[in-house]
Amino acid sequence: MPILTIRGLNKFWDTAHVVRDLELETREGEFIALLGPSGCGKSTTLRLIAGLEEASSGEILLDGRDIAALPSAKRGISMVFQSYALFPHLTVGENITFGLSVRGESRKVQAEKLARVAPLLGLQALLDRRPSQLSGGQQQRVALGRALIAESPICLLDEPLSNLDASLRAEMRNEIRSLQRRLGITMIFVTHDQTEAMSMADRVALLREGRIEQFDTPEMLYSRPASTFVARFIGAPAMNVIEAAVFDACGMNVPRSSLVGLRPEDLYPVERGLPGRVVQIEYFGADSILSVDLGVTQCAVRLQGRPSTEIGTTLHLGWDADAFHLFDAETGLRQDITVPQPKWTELQPA
Amino acid sequence: MKVSRNFIISMFLLFPAAVLLIAFTFYPTVATLIDSFFSTPRGRRPAAFVGLGNFERMAADPVFHRAFFNNLIYAAVTIPVSMGLALAMALLVNSRIKGRGFVRLAYFTPTILPMIAVANIWMFFYAPDYGLIDQFLGLFGLGGTNWLGQSGTALWALIAITIWKLAGFFMIFYLAALQQIPPSLLEAATLEGANYLQRLRRVVLPLLMPTTLFILINAVIEAFRLVDHVIALTRGGPNNSTQLLLHYIYQVAFNFWDTAYAAALSVVLLSILALIALIQFGFLDKRIHYR
Numbered sequence A: 001m002p003i004l005t006i007r008g009l010n011k012f013w014d015t016a017h018v019v020r021d022l023e024l025e026t027r028e029g030e031f032i033a034l035l036g037p038s039g040c041g042k043s044t045t046l047r048l049i050a051g052l053e054e055a056s057s058g059e060i061l062l063d064g065r066d067i068a069a070l071p072s073a074k075r076g077i078s079m080v081f082q083s084y085a086l087f088p089h090l091t092v093g094e095n096i097t098f099g100l101s102v103r104g105e106s107r108k109v110q111a112e113k114l115a116r117v118a119p120l121l122g123l124q125a126l127l128d129r130r131p132s133q134l135s136g137g138q139q140q141r142v143a144l145g146r147a148l149i150a151e152s153p154i155c156l157l158d159e160p161l162s163n164l165d166a167s168l169r170a171e172m173r174n175e176i177r178s179l180q181r182r183l184g185i186t187m188i189f190v191t192h193d194q195t196e197a198m199s200m201a202d203r204v205a206l207l208r209e210g211r212i213e214q215f216d217t218p219e220m221l222y223s224r225p226a227s228t229f230v231a232r233f234i235g236a237p238a239m240n241v242i243e244a245a246v247f248d249a250c251g252m253n254v255p256r257s258s259l260v261g262l263r264p265e266d267l268y269p270v271e272r273g274l275p276g277r278v279v280q281i282e283y284f285g286a287d288s289i290l291s292v293d294l295g296v297t298q299c300a301v302r303l304q305g306r307p308s309t310e311i312g313t314t315l316h317l318g319w320d321a322d323a324f325h326l327f328d329a330e331t332g333l334r335q336d337i338t339v340p341q342p343k344w345t346e347l348q349p350a
Numbered sequence B: 001m002k003v004s005r006n007f008i009i010s011m012f013l014l015f016p017a018a019v020l021l022i023a024f025t026f027y028p029t030v031a032t033l034i035d036s037f038f039s040t041p042r043g044r045r046p047a048a049f050v051g052l053g054n055f056e057r058m059a060a061d062p063v064f065h066r067a068f069f070n071n072l073i074y075a076a077v078t079i080p081v082s083m084g085l086a087l088a089m090a091l092l093v094n095s096r097i098k099g100r101g102f103v104r105l106a107y108f109t110p111t112i113l114p115m116i117a118v119a120n121i122w123m124f125f126y127a128p129d130y131g132l133i134d135q136f137l138g139l140f141g142l143g144g145t146n147w148l149g150q151s152g153t154a155l156w157a158l159i160a161i162t163i164w165k166l167a168g169f170f171m172i173f174y175l176a177a178l179q180q181i182p183p184s185l186l187e188a189a190t191l192e193g194a195n196y197l198q199r200l201r202r203v204v205l206p207l208l209m210p211t212t213l214f215i216l217i218n219a220v221i222e223a224f225r226l227v228d229h230v231i232a233l234t235r236g237g238p239n240n241s242t243q244l245l246l247h248y249i250y251q252v253a254f255n256f257w258d259t260a261y262a263a264a265l266s267v268v269l270l271s272i273l274a275l276i277a278l279i280q281f282g283f284l285d286k287r288i289h290y291r
């Protein structure tokens, strides 16, 4: 049974339509990532759910009851802000119990709950400090503690890791995920970092200009992108999207109304395939990214280790049939038609 | 010993400020302190050392007592009321109300006016019978009150002017501080279930404390410093009912030319202010800065 259902959610800022007919459904205990480029309406969506902004239209159902008209305090939703929003004049302990205290819980209950939450986040030794005396990662934990102590069924996080450095971010990523699993809370997590979304989420909602482009598991987002936008957004480097005419060179007949998607990691050198001239080689240690000029466009190719190819030489590319994606050239949407694939002549080991 | 170039340059750069400070602050302070232990020189009679004589005289001086007591009332009312009003006005004009730009300007206007101009405006308000206040009260059959001319109301009339003038000034500081509070803090508090009053008491007011201290110090100084309107409107009268410390010092020094006694009075005023500043900075300051 879905715990949170969003139907036909819209938000206008004056005339700007920043959230458009958003539909979303999350199951209990799920970890959802809202992913998308800057300005696509991720934060706005989250703030609409939290009740910090008023929706222009639409329904938000939590456990079956419509919360769209309720004030944010009554929605039973907790939130971690990007800037953490810790109260500088309160200690760590007081910050975490702030909500319990304003809701009139007794000191005894506050202390009990604090004693339960603090160890989860390793904050026992820091409870009497003020936020200014904490590191970024510790502040992040306090913000998380404040969101968790209320035991709300849903916790929203707006780019919670963006203020941390790379190694701490990886650590907090694991910590948040394992905490979420252990406590069984539903989390909705905003990020513009695809690795974060792909590695943490059960399902990812990819937003574009206020619309959901695809809402699926990370595997499906990667292996069956619903549009060229998704194809280009997921993966580093992104999927190559190539005009149909290019494939005449390897004797394929691709419909002219289509675009072809091929991931750099799905391409490999063959003896006779799609020919292109190597124009650039970037070496990363475990793998290398080659830029190959196909005539009208360039495409990226990922190869293991350091390739023996030189810049300027011609490379023939091949791929497996299931790595070949087709998109409508007009709408950018995925097409499920099969195109006969050529038989690659394997490279003879030199 | 060779003096370094840097040293010479730094001395040279400090010189103008040092001259100004010494000539107009430190020297007068020390001179006043010294003068307070001497008698006033008159004609051929030079100043003679009188020890604590001036201070003993002060202890027995009913006008000084009156001025001191008046100043206490004046400070005790103007400081909290003007600060409270300033905060209330700042909260109001910081919220999303229609025409808040106009309201901000309106609240701030008294601050821009010179005190003498303010005094003249209020003279018209307070004038018996044809003044604004009496005309209004006249509608209800009240009126004929000489607000500035009778001992019972004169000090309160001045207090009202001071509050009117200072509240708008202090509001600007509160407004600036309010706009420094990150909106996400208030959103977080709201989400945690805090209502408006709880947000105010538990988040906004604590975060405004450094500003409150700053304003408090200013308010205390103003309460002892601001006497322009006394000079313009009442000259301490009637019957010393609006006599304030600084105005009394001014009268003693420049109307009666009793400079030694005025010096002694200045020393007392200075000590009071120093003591208050010491309490504020030494005690409160430590408790309200969170960063």
Ligand SMILES: Nc1ncnc2c1ncn2[C@@H]1O[C@H](COP(=O)(O)OP(=O)(O)OP(=O)(O)O)[C@@H](O)[C@H]1O
Pocket (backbone or CB within 6 Å): A013, A016, A018, A036, A037, A038, A039, A040, A041, A042, A043, A044, A045, A192
């Ligand atoms: N208070 C506001 N008034 C007017 N427009 C706004 C307001 N807040 C956001 N917008 C607009 O709404 C759009 C979506 O903003 P939003 O903050 O949701 O983006 P985002 O996806 O969170 O981006 P980012 O990754 O940069 O945080 C933007 O075009 C932004 O300019």
Ligand SMILES: [Mg+2]
Pocket (backbone or CB within 6 Å): A042, A043, A044
């Ligand atoms: Mg955002």
